Amino acid sequence: MAKVMMKGNEAMALAAIKGGCKAFFGYPITPQSELPEYLAKHMHKHGGVFLQAESEIAAINMVYGASGAGARVMTSSSSPGIALKQEGITYMAGAQLPAVIINVMRGGPGLGGIQPSQADYKQVTRGGGNGDYYVIAFAPEDLQETVNIIKEAFDVADQYRNPVMIAVDGLIGQMMEPVDLDIEVPKRELAEKTWATIGTYGKRPPVNINSLFLDPQGLENHSWNLAKKYNTIKEKEQRYEMVNMKDAELVIVAYGTMSRIVRSALEELNKEGIKVGLLRPITIWPFPEKAFKEIPESVKGILTCELSTGQMIDDVKIANNGKLPVGFFGRTGGMVPEPEEIIKAVKDMLGGLK
């Protein structure tokens, strides 16, 4: 398959099929409805199952079931729908079940709006569910990166036996872009799913898929085991891109659609002789703390840019560890800034630092 023009939601759906997804359970919500619509039309041609559940909650529990049976499984939704799925997600993290979950973010809180947003950052990276758990979360910035990551995400989920979330804003879901679905992505070495409940055939003892541990010592042991896994993920899976860092005076931290606007702003700033770099998290959990160690000595401050009133900024402050002043620029509610607004925020911050 050569390069094609696809809408974000369609491309994500096709990427899931290419990534070996064999079951999809979901429920429509703007701005991600084309994703289940595409899979409804195409999943069966690839030997997979598409099922529209009666609600988001039903869908995530179907994901739990299919994953427990060892299938490569996915669901998708948008912000308020992802909020509904949180119970199922923490159950899956507790039961160590892999799945890919796509969140095409829209404005909140509550029903919010239907225009693009990054205001789910904390919901995604901290989890809306209970207990000591995380989901691995990718936040790509264009369609090519998104489809590559989705194809890889099924391996990542299987490797760590943990839900993986792809968090994109509504603009990435809705926009058209040329994309090649057949670019090779790294393959992980995966163990056989001996934990899957697919029948013992009289050859092994039954296995349990479960997140209930009534013995406190048992639950503590389980939680520390999970913590150990999360530490491995923090060590191995941080992903980020550093742009324009040489001699930079200021570093902008931005992801997703916001990082694309920032790239345009950087070009303009560069023409004016103002050197600004971009630290772009590709994983938002684990947050790319390692990238902050690569920030050059020339940098005098960090500007966090988000499509929210300021959520990732807390992770930026933790990673920065008090070293540099941290500023913020954000638009929210579905408002998307033009590069000029970023340029002004950069100049304001640099002015204050001098």
Place this chain on the structure above:
Amino acid sequence: MDNKIYIIVGHYGSGKSEFSVNFAKKLNTLNKSVCLADLDIVNPYFRSRETRLSLINLGIDVISDTLDSVKGLDMPYISPAIRGQIAYNKKTIILDCGGDNVGTRVLKQFDDLIKQRDYEMYMIINVYRPETSTVEQIIDMKNKMEAESGLLITGYINNSNFLRQTTVDDVMNADSLIKEVSKITSVPIVYVSALESILNKLPNDISGEKFEINLSLRSDWL
């Protein structure tokens, strides 16, 4: 003849709204009194109504829903003023439909009125969309859209592109494919639309009149 109705239909994401907005501006410069009606109730993003304010400033009427929304409204209804405009017959009307046959279904409520008027229904084609990439797929999409709307397609627009990455070869390869569709269905290719940088490089014998697209729904940074 002046008060023609131009109906713009096609597959999701083939470029209907960009063409419609640019076409409205073009007709406006030809001193026609233009009304652009956004009939897209399928998709709440990248709709022609987003350019409402700039079009009104040029003297172009824009109708979508009764709230005159620009963005953010996800309600599947259209303004009754659209029916009024079609019946009133005082303006050149562009009907910008939603994607696929689902998007053309909305036309059915007007087909009696439209058939009494001089109309063109143009099918926009981007052959680099995977679901309209073969002769068979394009004809299948045409048939479905005609069946759903009760109206016949009178022309094709070759809008095949990879946005700013489009090459002349991309447009020429699409031209060969759509010519085949045109031959089988006896419907002409009326326009070939592209960004200025590509349009200037296309040979003069390419099918369809050259039509320049200025991206109006997509920000420069996107």
